[in-house]
Amino acid sequence: MAETPKYASYDVVIVGGAIYGSSVAWWLTQMPGFQGRVLVIERDPTYENAATSHTNSCIRQQFSNEINVRISQFGAEFIHNFRSFMGDHPDVPQLTLQSYGYMYLAVTDAFAQTLRESQRTQAQLGAATRFMTADEIAAEYPFYQLDDIIGANHNLVNEGYFDGGTMFDWFRKMARRNGVEYIHNEVLDITRTGNRIDSVTLKSGEVVACGQMVNSAGTRGVLTARMAGFELPIEPRRRYTFIFDAAHPLDRDLPLTIDPSGIHMRTDGRYYMAGGAPDDDPAVYYDDFAADHALWESKFWPVIANRIPQFEEIKLINMWIGHYDFNTLDQNAIIGPHPEVSNFHFANGFSGHGLQQSPALGRGLAEMIAYGEYRSLDLTPFYYDRVLRGEKFLEKAVI
Numbered sequence: 364m365a366e367t368p369k370y371a372s373y374d375v376v377i378v379g380g381a382i383y384g385s386s387v388a389w390w391l392t393q394m395p396g397f398q399g400r401v402l403v404i405e406r407d408p409t410y411e412n413a414a415t416s417h418t419n420s421c422i423r424q425q426f427s428n429e430i431n432v433r434i435s436q437f438g439a440e441f442i443h444n445f446r447s448f449m450g451d452h453p454d455v456p457q458l459t460l461q462s463y464g465y466m467y468l469a470v471t472d473a474f475a476q477t478l479r480e481s482q483r484t485q486a487q488l489g490a491a492t493r494f495m496t497a498d499e500i501a502a503e504y505p506f507y508q509l510d511d512i513i514g515a516n517h518n519l520v521n522e523g524y525f526d527g528g529t530m531f532d533w534f535r536k537m538a539r540r541n542g543v544e545y546i547h548n549e550v551l552d553i554t555r556t557g558n559r560i561d562s563v564t565l566k567s568g569e570v571v572a573c574g575q576m577v578n579s580a581g582t583r584g585v586l587t588a589r590m591a592g593f594e595l596p597i598e599p600r601r602r603y604t605f606i607f608d609a610a611h612p613l614d615r616d617l618p619l620t621i622d623p624s625g626i627h628m629r630t631d632g633r634y635y636m637a638g639g640a641p642d643d644d645p646a647v648y649y650d651d652f653a654a655d656h657a658l659w660e661s662k663f664w665p666v667i668a669n670r671i672p673q674f675e676e677i678k679l680i681n682m683w684i685g686h687y688d689f690n691t692l693d694q695n696a697i698i699g700p701h702p703e704v705s706n707f708h709f710a711n712g713f714s715g716h717g718l719q720q721s722p723a724l725g726r727g728l729a730e731m732i733a734y735g736e737y738r739s740l741d742l743t744p745f746y747y748d749r750v751l752r753g754e755k756f757l758e759k760a761v762i
């Protein structure tokens with residue numbers, strides 16, 4: 364049932380209350396001197412279809428762009444010091460980062476060269492990534508079949524799994540405790556006069572005036588942007604996740620292994636997780652989570668069993684489909700104010716790496732809203748202007 368906002372006007376209205384809406388909302392409450400009234404509008408408080416509910420919750424330092432590495436470094440710092448960031452409140456749990464690392468496998472000389480270059484960038488920034496030859500991989504992880512593999516990048520520091528669901532819960536809880544108002548409602552329209560957003564119109568009919576607004580509506584961010592007259596290069600794309608049990612479990616953690624086929628797999632507690640895209644990967648409708656159940660046997664299992672022969676006997680335990688908010692321009696985040704309509708802020712297009720970026724990007728957007736500038740990390744490479752110019756901010760390491 365739709366809820367009515369307490370006031371007719373807010374300093375900041377946030378459209379979408381999943382990890383991004385909640386990260387920005389919570390960070391706003393942490394900005395010294397910022398006293399604004401903040402409203403978060405969420406159309407589905409069960410978050411059933413949100414990417415935040417379907418995520419694989421992994422973090423990596425292995426990016427090719429310096430800013431993406433720095434964003435992940437802050438992500439790891441935030442995870443390690445979660446309770447302290449949340450004000451040392453006794454109810455706040457500690458978060459653990461299970462650093463079994465990512466393992467990017469290369470079958471071509473060209474990709475091995477790309478990995479070596481990325482390794483140098485990462486190492487210069489303090490990340491522990493190593494380039495490993497096939498022999499070195501075999502010595503440390505004897506379970507892989509490596510006949511076709513030239514080498515890999517691997518990193519065992521601040522890279523692996525963390526509990527993103529708990530992080531999301533506490534962003535939301537603490538934002539609320541600090542005075543942010545959340546309502547169950549839907550934004551159906553936006554009123555703009557020239558270069559200013561005036562208000563949003565809710566499904567229940569109320570018109571809510573706003574000083575600034577944030578588009579953190581996930582895949583539906585396209586619709587929210589369009590209400591203000593802007594286009595976003597974002598499509599909902601299906602991504603499969605499978606949980607399986609192995610008759611012969613590995614004797615050590617399986618790093619998040621990115622097979623050259625694009626399929627990835629990793630340790631998941633006493634089970635294993637695999638994921639990837641279907642061969643045919645069109646944009647789908649927002650609520651279309653229909654699965655092709657044949658894909659497990661026809662596509663995923665053969666790749667998994669080829670790469671790790673010990674996984675010939677495995678049993679599927681669970682599966683789900685989530686939607687990436689797939690940025691068709693460059694698969695990188697689109698963050699910050701519109702260049703002309705500067706009280707409209709984007710938080711969109713995170714594709715497959717949004718969860719781990721939510722601490723740093725939420726903080727950056729809160730700084731921009733509170734002070735009109737980035738104060739911690741310079742997020743200008745993610746500006747919306749590049750969409751208007753058709754310029755890509757390419758990241759070589761995407762999943």
Ligand SMILES: Cc1cc2nc3c(=O)[nH]c(=O)nc-3n(C[C@H](O)[C@H](O)[C@H](O)COP(=O)(O)OP(=O)(O)OC[C@H]3O[C@@H](n4cnc5c(N)ncnc54)[C@H](O)[C@@H]3O)c2cc1C
Binds near residue numbers: 714
């Ligand atoms: C299968 C899968 C695996 C992933 N794995 C990883 C991973 O390992 N590591 C990582 O970092 N990232 C990962 N991601 C990406 C990450 O989960 C997303 O980038 C992140 O959750 C996006 O959060 P969001 O808040 O932007 O969007 P969402 O979680 O999609 O939330 C958007 C919210 O906006 C609401 N909304 C939409 N329109 C309106 C409206 N008009 N009015 C009110 N509310 C509205 C929706 O109901 C929804 O709750 C994965 C994603 C998927 C799908």
